[in-house]
């Protein structure tokens with residue numbers, strides 16, 4: 015049976031009396047799932063990420079993580095099982111050296127400095143940035159800061175990882191290695207929640223997508239059917255990936271039958287279509 019790891023029930027969140035950022039959101043995430051939250055600027059993705067991590071408490075409704083409400087005192091003991099990478103990496107970096115930022119949460123749990131540093135170097139190696147360990151976080155490039163902030167969230171071996179716009183400003187190689195790393199961690203049991211408007215990377219990162227618009231979830235479903243639904247994405251001021259849009263035009267001409275969500279998917283469709291046309 016599937017275990018619900020996050021349960022969101024009728025959640026509303028207001029920053030002030032007339033600024034309601036989340037308006038009645040409900041959904042569940044099962045252990046080991048990879049879920050995307052897709053939506054345009056201002057939809058409420060980052061606010062929802064903060065609510066899921068228990069860093070914000072709902073104005074009304076409940077967020078339950080591991081069956082415990084983020085409002086309860088008991089939740090404090092579970093906090094370290096949730097890793098969150100903020101949209102702005104600078105919000106996570108405040109020490110003079112990268113290694114001190116990455117090891118901070120371990121040292122905060124009372125783990126001795128030597129072990130905390132060793133574990134931090136391990137994570138930095140996994141992310142391919144061990145060479146940055148003695149640098150000042152403030153003097154790194156944006157993409158480097160982003161990867162250091164991911165290391166900060168992973169160092170505690172969280173059971174749930176929430177990534178807010180993880181691919182923003184990452185170069186192609188860094189994007190690929192991030193995708194490989196989170197998928198590897200997911201195979202080892204990590205539950206993954208990714209908030210983004212990057213439709214190109216989404217099929218590589220998640221299997222199910224929630225679409226947010228104006229603080230509400232307007233639709234949800236498997237990643238392929240959601241991100242190839244032009245009409246639905248248009249409602250959220252988004253559009254399908256370039257490869258999907260190309261195939262939509264080919265399909266309208268009757269040249270292919272299916273619309274892919276990724277290049278790998280497109281290759282399989284073309285291979286099938288062309289080999290049947292060539293009689294192979």
Ligand SMILES: Nc1ncnc2c1ncn2[C@@H]1O[C@H](COP(=O)(O)OP(=O)(O)OP(=O)(O)O)[C@@H](O)[C@H]1O
Nearest residue numbers: 029033035053054055056057058059060061062101
């Ligand atoms: N600290 C804040 N104080 C007041 N209003 C805020 C604050 N942070 C966000 N908001 C407002 O809440 C709404 C949702 O913002 P949020 O940052 O959650 O959107 P988002 O989907 O993450 O957008 P983006 O794609 O630009 O990151 C917006 O109207 C925003 O202006």
Ligand SMILES: [Mg+2]
Nearest residue numbers: 059060061101
């Ligand atoms: Mg955001």
